[in-house]
Amino acid sequence: MSDEYDNNKSYQAQSSEVLDGSAGSINPDMDYVRPAEIPEQDLYHAHSFIEKWIFCQDAKVIGVQYFLTAVFTGIVGLILSWLMRLQLGFPELAGFMTAEHYYQFVTMHGMIMVVYFLTALFLGGFGNYLIPLMVGARDMVFPYVNMLSFWMFFVAVAVLMASFFVPGGPTGAGWTLYPPQTILEGTPGSGTGILLMLISLSLFVIGFTMGGLNYMITILQARTRGMTLMRMPLTVWGIFTATVLAMLAFPALLVSAIMMTLDKVLQTSFFMPTILKAGEVLEYGGGSPILFQHLFWFFGHPEVYIVALPAFGIVSDLISVHARKNIFGYRMMVWAIVGIGGLSFFVWAHHMYVSGMNPWFGFFFATTTLIIAVPTAMKVYNWILTLWRGNIRINTVMLWCLGFIVTFVNGGITGIFLGNVSVDVPLSDTYFVVAHFHMVMGIAPLMVIMGAVYHWFPLVAGKMLSETLGKWHFWITFLGAYSIYFPMHYLGFIGVPRRYFEMYDSPYMTSTVGMNEFISVAAFIVGAAQFILVFNIIKTLKTGKKAEQNPWKANSLEWYTSTVPPEHGNFGERLPVVHRWPYDFSVPGAKDDFIPQTTAPSEVTNTEVEKT
Amino acid sequence: MSEQKIDGFELKPGFKGMASDTGSDQTMFKGVHWGKAMMWIFLLSDTFVFSCFLISYMKGRGSTIVDWPNTSEVFSLHVGGVPVPLLLIAIMTFVLITSSGTMALAVKYGYEKNRKMCGWLILATAVGGLTFVGMQVFEWSKLIHEGVRPWGNPFGAAQFGSFFFMITGFHGFHVSIGVIFLFIYTYKVFAGHYESKKRGWFTKMKGDYVEIEILGLYWHFVDLVWVFIFAFFYLW
Secondary structure, X not given: OOOOOOXXXXXXXHHHXXXXXXXXXXXXXXXXXXXXXXXXXXXXXXXXXXXXXXXXXXXXXXXXXXXXXXXXXXXXXXXXXXXXXXXXXXXXXXXXXXHHHHHHHHHHHHHHXXXXXXXXXXXXXXXXXXXXXXXOOOOOOOHHHXXXXXXXXXXXXXXXXXXXXXXXXXXXXXXXXXXXXXXXXXXXXXXXXXXXXXXXXXXXXXHHHHHHHHHHHHHXXXXXXXXXXXXXXXXXXXXXXXXXXXXXXXXXXXHHHHHHHHHHHOOOOOOOOOOEEXXXXXXXXXXXXXXXXXXXXXXXXXXXXXXXXXXXXXXXHHHHHHOOOOOOOHHHHHHHHHHHHHHHHHXXXXXXXXXXXXXXXXXXXXXXXHHHHHHHHHHHHHHHHHHOOOOOOOOHHHHHHHHHHHHHHHHHHHHHHHHOHHHHHHHOOEHHHHHHHHHHHHHHHHHXXXXXXXXXXXXXXXXXXOHHHHHHHHHHHHHHHHHHHHHHHHHHHOOOEOOOOOOOOXXXXXXXXXXXXXXXXXXXXXXXXXXXXXXXXXXXXXXXXEOOOOOOOOOOHHHOOOOOOOOOOOOOOOOOOOOOXXXXXXXXXXXXXXXXXXXXXXXHOOOOOOOO | OOOOEEOOEEOOOHHHHHHHHHHOOOXXXXXXXXXXXXXXXXXXXXXXXXXHHHHHHHHHHHOOOOOOOOHHHHOEEEEOOEEEEOHHHHHHHHHHHHHHHHHHHHXXXXXXXXXXXXXXXXXXXXXXXXXXXXXXXXXXXXXHHOOOEOOXXXXXXXXXXXXXXXXXXXXXXXXXXXXXXXXXHHHHHHOOHHHHOOEOOOOOOEOOOHHHHHHHHHHHHHHHHHHHXXXXXXXX
């Protein structure tokens, strides 16, 4: 009963077109694709400028809106990191900065980069643009909710940015917002700043939930004919799994934000123990600060993979296309993504080894943490084996991919150090940790984003980005990033604590000066180099070479739209029908070195193509 | 869901059949409306929200240094001078569970295209929900009158008030949102929007009686959550 809804008429119309629709020499048995299960999507076309570009329901425009907003916050985060490095490297030039400012910059840099930049960029930006195109849908399944999702994110960003301008400034509690200090007087921004942060995070979660439901249902229920789960590009798998993680992890963030807001506003004591301040007992008492840490990291660790999994997926596609080889071990890659996603919910307390928890607890979480290394390593091997004997194009996209692999391996190995309790305890809260997570979830996903921008820009804008500028951008960023984070490992080993405004009278005051100056200079250069991309995009939009359709000779559906850039509805009159996975590159016997997903088996009969 | 055959798609038997059906093209959940799938996944996410709340509550209650208030005293109503524990809450639970029943009937009549019955039953559900929220307001004001505050109370651990107001408040918020939508859909059904294929005010999409079922899913979920809150707050 419940599954009948009266749209059955349009099924038939579509399914009959299949068998006689495709041109010429079709072999109905060989090329059989099951008839359509879902009716054509009812699309609402924009009628005005506002509906087309501002309150737009087209996932592609929403993707670009997400992208631009996230990049804006990312630039704010970048400027904050410059200010931090100025203080650490050249304190005499940073006279305008107090310790409070520094803590605020650390906090906002962390929160912006992790949540408002990377998460929004991968899921909101790439997710919105690529999911419908790659699975062969006309749009997201709930375009209106999708639009609300972006605007909720926009409001969240606005609230976050507003906290820079309130009395007391933004919160300076560190991006982990650990109570009790977060909401106590003495912490910068413990008044309005922290409230705005918590409100902004709650809005972000609500907005993301709207988007996430769209991504999941579009992938699960709105694929085109022939697009089985195991024919989806790995990009879609990565974004899908990350979305599942986000849907299950963000609730913990929402709950902790609500509880902390109440602690702040109504003087409840969820997270607040009895506190003596200047000999006076505060009104709080009986709460558990550790509870916050558990809630926060139950969100916080999956969050790492919410950022990493889309990067894994996208880089797999980029490598395969630009090495002209099928991805090695596609199914293994899929299961590795799913496995990493599942495991990521059982490792959170490895962020809390120094919270005083039971050693057996630490033992359990160290074990699960190290188990995650297995599927992750499988992915790295598969990327390398995909490159092995490939017909590699050393273009900008490939450079970013190679940069990603190297950086990710680097950050992954230091992760194995930190996953072990006995190694983690002395390294806790040192620059080693800073170097580790910037390598593995800062620089590595960023490299993928850059590669993806160079790869998909011709699709989005219809023009080719300049390769020369791209290569400059890559080499400065890659070498510069290593100049920043390699020395930081050493700083961590000699024990320099993170988050300190200055080293005061410690021995680090003198011994690390040169290294800090070097790191700071590198940070300034790398940050500035990112504007090469901005320049490149502006220049290309103005004078760039027009891109042909499918300039990279890729197989996946986003390159086979009716127009470039794709219009609302994506695929013109008829949705594509998929016959194979998107990785049929360099197939022996085929006339081109790529076979698009839409090519029917009867058109490539004399080749050694695998059945997928 | 028996012997399902969805438009030329026959579900295959066994575990292997299930795996290949799940991974097959177009849809993972065969014949399931997009909105329905969305609501299920939203509810899964919402389950995590309420789980986080309730687990935090257990942790908070388990680790307070002051004794937890005696809930059978705090939550009792005085009827003719005699305290009756759980009286109000029993009535509230009864009303809410009953409204789940009327909702289920509304879904049935909706699919049978019995517009009038469907509309009246949604209205009954909305009234039930409104009654529940009203009784919750009464309960809150009674407790506040007795001195229970989010930051403390005369009966024991301060966290009692904090968790009670936060979690029942969050649940009450869910009920209230549900009631608003129930009224909206009462109007839509009585106005015959599903028969005339009128497009939605905001989304500009055509509606269908499956929307009543989606609303019902949400409503049953809110009831189910209440059962857990009832057990953890009033019976523990």
